[in-house]
Amino acid sequence: MISFEAILLGLLVVAAIAVSSMKSLMAAVIIYSGYSVVKSIVWIQLSAPDLAITEAAVSAGISGILFFIVLKRVLIVRREYHEQTEYKSPYRQKMDKGAFRPFYNFMSVAIGLGLTGILTYTVSHLPPFGHPDNPTNNEVPRKFLEDGIHDTGALNAVASMLFEYRAFDTLGEAAVLIAAVCAVLILLRNDGPMGTFHAFSHQAEEPKRDIILRNMSFLLVGMILVFGAYVVMNGHLTPGGGFSGGAILGAGLVLFVSVFGTRQAYAFLSYKVCSRILSFSLLFYIVAKGYKFFIGGNRLQHIIPIPLGTPGELFSAGLVMPLNASVGLIVACSMYMIFILFSKGVIK
Secondary structure, X not given: OOOHHHHHHHHHHHHHHHHHHOOOHHHHHHHHHHHHHHHHHHHHHOOOHHHHHHHHHHHHHHHHHHHHHHHHHHHHHHHXXXXXXXXXXXXXXHHHHOOOHHHHHHHHHHHHHHHHHHHXXXXXXXOOOOOOOOHHXXXXXXXXXXXXXXXXXXXXXXXXXXXXXXXXXXXXXXXXXXXXXXXXXXXXXXXXXXXXXXXXXXXXXXXOOOXXXXXXXXXXXXXXXXXXXXXXXXXXXXXXXXXXXXXXXXXXXXXXXXXXXXXXXXXXXXXXXXXXXXXXXXXXXXXXXXXXXXXXXXXXXXXXXXXXXXXXXXXXXXXXHHHHHHHHHHHHHXXXXXXXXXXXXXXX
16 A cells, blocks of 8 residues: 555655646746645654744745746736847847757756756665664764753754754854845845836735725734744744744735735835844844854853753743744744835835
């Protein structure tokens, strides 16, 4: 009998092939969202609920919405570009004639097959799942699981690993999110007549004032934000934390913008407020974890002791909860700002 895990793996393979072979970009985005939903179920089967929450909120939710918005904006740019000019570069003329198309198709297939072969060869030499020689069964994860509560005070082993044992990597991930927002701002923000391509300066239509939609969405947004705050603040006790909870908060903010429009969104959470939240959150993370970086983690006596509290209580685990909150704010504000930029092309 075919196991449930094998069926999920087969669905992932079929969805990946379908996405790469679809001629319709809209259909490819829809299949990609389904791929992310199946992948979140796979994470649940592998006992990784933190990753499952993030996968469902980011890949299946926010990423799909952003892809749909990008498709809409790209179609606008392409249409206006063809209306204004009929000039084609020599490179484009050669591509239209199809002189190099077979070569590019062949190289794309060859590179894809080559990478697939390399990855398959590497996976075939890995130890089986659950084998004693598997890297997941060495002394490092045992250290995290056996000494995590004593060293960090966090019941959630994932949170203790992210914000204590490998906090430097988490700092880099937060910095990458802010760098992505800065890159989008540079590319899409319209600061004057010599700013970005003019199609991105067009104001999108505000959503219609549907009373039922607004009232129901107002309640739904409130519940999403409360749940996101719960996931962030309890990340050291239960599955969740800054990345998962931040993605949920970002999804709530995106829903608010989609229903109530960007004008009310600017009044509720403007660009200046978002930039200050991002700067303060990252600065707090650097200062808080820099303190432990320089004193050698939990191996040396703290100059200023940080109480771990009682494991299982809300205010415990030292700096894990405030660090979770800072990362959650970074993720939520990053998703909100990127969505505003891609949907409107301008932010105030």
